[in-house]
Structure formats: C-alpha cells, structure tokens
Amino acid sequence: MFIRSDGLLVKRTRTGRDLRREAEMMTYLSGHGIPVPRVHDATADELVMQYVPGPRMSEEIGRKPWLAGQLGKDLADLHHRLDVIAAPDFLSGEGNLLHLDLHPGNVVLGPEGPVVLDWASATKGDRRLDIALSWVSLAVARLAPVKKLTRWRFLRSFMANVDPKAIEAIPEAARIRLERHDRDPAERAALEKLMDRKRH
Numbered sequence: 556m557f558i559r560s561d562g563l564l565v566k567r568t569r570t571g572r573d574l575r576r577e578a579e580m581m582t583y584l585s586g587h588g589i590p591v592p593r594v595h596d597a598t599a600d601e602l603v604m605q606y607v608p609g610p611r612m613s614e615e616i617g618r619k620p621w622l623a624g625q626l627g628k629d630l631a632d633l634h635h636r637l638d639v640i641a642a643p644d645f646l647s648g649e650g651n652l653l654h655l656d657l658h659p660g661n662v663v664l665g666p667e668g669p670v671v672l673d674w675a676s677a678t679k680g681d682r683r684l685d686i687a688l689s690w691v692s693l694a695v696a697r698l699a700p701v702k703k704l705t706r707w708r709f710l711r712s713f714m715a716n717v718d719p720k721a722i723e724a725i726p727e728a729a730r731i732r733l734e735r736h737d738r739d740p741a742e743r744a745a746l747e748k749l750m751d752r753k754r755h
C-alpha cells in the first residue's frame with residue numbers, strides 16, 4: 556500500500572487475489588450511498604483509490620476512550636446502512652450483503668464521516684452474521700492500546716444499537732474468523748470458546 560504522487564492510494568494484492576472484484580464491489584457501494592473510498596482504477600493486482608485521511612476507528616477508541624460509546628453506535632449505524640441495500644448480482648449465493656470484516660480497523664474516520672474499507676471478503680448471507688463478526692473480531696482481537704473496559708463499553712454500545720438476535724450468530728462468526736487467517740494461540744482459544752456456546 557502506498558500513496559502515489561497524485562495523492563491516490565495504491566493497494567497491491569499480496570495473496571494473488573484479483574483486486575478487480577473488490578473495486579467492482581466498491582463502485583457498486585458508492586452508487587448505493589455507502590461511504591467507501593472512490594475507485595479510480597483497478598487491475599488484477601492493483602487497486603487505485605481515493606486516500607481518505609483520518610484515524611482508523613480502532614485508533615480513535617484507543618486515543619479517546621471517552622468516545623467508546625459513541626463510536627460503538629457509529630459502527631452500528633454503518634451496519635444499518637448496509638441493512639437496507641440489495642446485494643449486487645455479481646455476488647453468488649443467497650441473502651443480503653455482508654462485509655464480513657467490519658471491525659474498527661477497517662473504518663477510517665474521514666472529514667465527511669466514517670468510511671468503510673477492505674471489501675475483499677464481501678459476500679451474501681444473513682445480516683446478523685455480519686454484526687456477530689464485528690462483535691467477535693473486537694471481543695477476541697489483541698488491540699494493544701485499547702483497555703479492556705473501553706473495549707467493553709464500545710461493544711456494549713454497539714450491541715445495544717443492533718438487532719439483539721445477532722448474538723445467536725456468534726458461534727458461526729467465531730468459526731468463520733478462526734478459519735480465515737492464522738490466529739495467535741490466545742485468539743484461537745477465545746474463538747474456540749465462543750464456538751462452544753452452541754453446545755450449551
């Protein structure tokens with residue numbers, strides 16, 4: 556990832572994943588009023604987009620813990636904006652549009668409001684699963700500068716402002732997160748515990 560001399564940001568593929576898919580997703584979202592960086596150009600291995608200045612929501616929670624409640628509500632509001640738009644036809648599967656990685660590290664607090672990044676995992680499904688994934692990534696991730704109490708206040712406010720039934724999707728969200736990347740042992744253990752909730 557680097558900023559070009561014209562001020563645009565270039566994201567390069569690290570895994571060989573075709574970035575045109577992510578670009579197509581972002582263009583679709585812009586057209587439906589979802590705040591995402593404007594796409595300028597995309598090839599299989601380079602995505603050129605608007606650089607949005609501002610702290611990530613995760614940084615803001617760490618630096619301004621007194622805003623945790625409001626920021627939790629802001630993340631919930633972003634989910635509500637996704638709730639009302641149709642998933643694009645080019646996504647396969649059934650259901651509504653899911654980001655699947657909508658955690659505070661993928662939100663930039665830009666001059667015109669929060670902007671959602673990183674649409675690589677977008678898919679179709681039950682919106683409650685998307686909410687549960689937001690919850691799970693913040694509940695188990697190691698966020699060095701964010702104190703436990705602050706994180707909890709963020710999560711409590713987030714959950715108070717979304718569909719309460721999303722809690723039921725937590726075991727499935729934990730399974731998806733566990734599957735997706737290499738996780739450190741502490742996070743794996745936390746995720747396995749969340750998955751076990753199903754059996755009780």
Ligand SMILES: Nc1ncnc2c1ncn2[C@@H]1O[C@H](COP(=O)(O)OP(=O)(O)O)[C@@H](O)[C@H]1O
Nearest residue numbers: 564592604605606607608611660661663672673
């Ligand atoms: N358009 C953008 N404007 C500002 N910052 C960005 C933009 N795109 C990415 N970033 C920064 O780069 C980080 C990584 O980008 P992201 O798309 O989330 O890729 P990944 O998480 O797959 O590495 C983001 O968390 C954010 O800090």
Ligand SMILES: [Mg+2]
Nearest residue numbers: 660661672673
């Ligand atoms: Mg990211």
